[in-house]
Amino acid sequence: MKPALKLVLFMAALSAAQPSFASPDKPSGFSLNEFRIVYPAAQKKGITWSMTNNTGRAYLMQSWIRPVDFATGLPAAEIDNKAPGDAIPMMVTPPLQRIDSGEPLQLRIRLTGMTLPQDRESVFYLSVKGIPSVPGRASQTGGQLVLAVVNNMKLFYRPAGLPEAGVKSAAKQLRFSLQNEVLVVDNPTPFYLNFSQLTVGGKPLAADELRRLVPPKGQQRYPVSAGMRGAVEWQLVDEDSQVTPLQRQTL
Incomplete structure (x- = not known):
């Protein structure tokens, strides 16, 4: 008889309007400091965004910036043979990092070129994908299929001189x-x-x-x-x- 294959779900589903991470009020999964990110041009050295791993296992986190599909409002589909973030004048570091249970992940988002409009906002998505670690007992039960789900937070670049009331x-x-x-x-x-x-x-x-x-x-x-x-x-x-x-x- 073939051993059973276990399915481990990282999170519920892809979420663009609001991430499926746990809220800071109920830190049972991942708590975020912001669901919507505003990058003021005055922050010349970039901005930071953070989350904390309140789960009981380690995760490998991949982070990148992606464009918006304005026809749907969702993140644009990845383009074959292009690295995440190509043609976007922003970068996020670290792009890949392991965080253990109870540890924070802090990302820095930085403008890499002055090609964005200076009389209005620009909008992107910060995408964060988590791949959960597989427990050692997986080898004893026939292995596990691990699914990682990307969560997306809107990222607004706000040039200098726009109305402060927002x-x-x-x-x-x-x-x-x-x-x-x-x-x-x-x-x-x-x-x-x-x-x-x-x-x-x-x-x-x-x-x-x-x-x-x-x-x-x-x-x-x-x-x-x-x-x-x-x-x-x-x-x-x-x-x-x-x-x-x-x-x-x-x-």
């Missing part, structure tokens, strides 16, 4: 219009904006649609159901992963 102020400046069955959102601010919730006539738009960011000094278009009319109400996710006050506009 997303909180930008939430009030959005303007909405209906074009047939499409809700058009105009964003005159220099910030990428991420809706926490968006309703038309009291009916919420689908969560997967709201993954798509509203670009700075640009537009985003969201499909709406036929007959969705009335006031638009919205809240954004701010720099601290908090929800902004409710805003309302009559179409």
Whole structure:
């Protein structure tokens, strides 16, 4: 009889909007210091981001910067034959590190070239993949198949000179219009904006649609159901992963 093959799951699933690591309030897995990362241009030597391994085993952590797929709001797919982070003027170190149970992982994110726009934000994902160590007893039970899952945190590069109030102020400046069955959102601010919730006539738009960011000094278009009319109400996710006050506009 063939020995049983055990399946070890590192985390629940791929998460782009919010990582599947444990929160700092319940440090039973991995606790993070930030779910959304803002990199101010004033930090000439880069910024740091950290997490702590509160599990009972060691992990090998791989970290890199990847672009956003603006059609979905999710991380862009990796390109064959290209190393993670190619063509992105940022780097993260260390790219690979083992952390034992109870140990922290501290990453440094640094700008490597001045090619990003200086009148608006740029956005990327910081991807962190953890591969759990396999217990020694695996050899006695026929081995284990270990699955590693990548978790993704939005990373915003914020040039100097942008309004200090940030997303909180930008939430009030959005303007909405209906074009047939499409809700058009105009964003005159220099910030990428991420809706926490968006309703038309009291009916919420689908969560997967709201993954798509509203670009700075640009537009985003969201499909709406036929007959969705009335006031638009919205809240954004701010720099601290908090929800902004409710805003309302009559179409």
